[in-house]
Amino acid sequence: MNRYLIGVIGKEIAGWELLLRQEGIPYSSVDETPSCSSFSVLIVADDADPRRDSEIKSYLDDGGS
Numbered sequence: 001m002n003r004y005l006i007g008v009i010g011k012e013i014a015g016w017e018l019l020l021r022q023e024g025i026p027y028s029s030v031d032e033t034p035s036c037s038s039f040s041v042l043i044v045a046d047d048a049d050p051r052r053d054s055e056i057k058s059y060l061d062d063g064g065s
Helices: 014-023 050-061
Strands: 006-009 027-029 041-044
Touching (some): 014 027, 041 050
Parallel strands (some): 006 027, 006 041
16 A cells, blocks of 8 residues: 655645545645655645745655655
């Protein structure tokens, strides 16, 4: 069985949390620097802190989605 975890970045993520809970999809708010080994996918809300852009870009450059 494959294990996966969705990472959610931003302040206004209640809608995403509701959807993920309803569908039974495991997720976590991303407080540390995201890595492909920690998160299968990142959901980046419109209000995500722009100071995290370099972390998100690194995650994507490393093959994250």
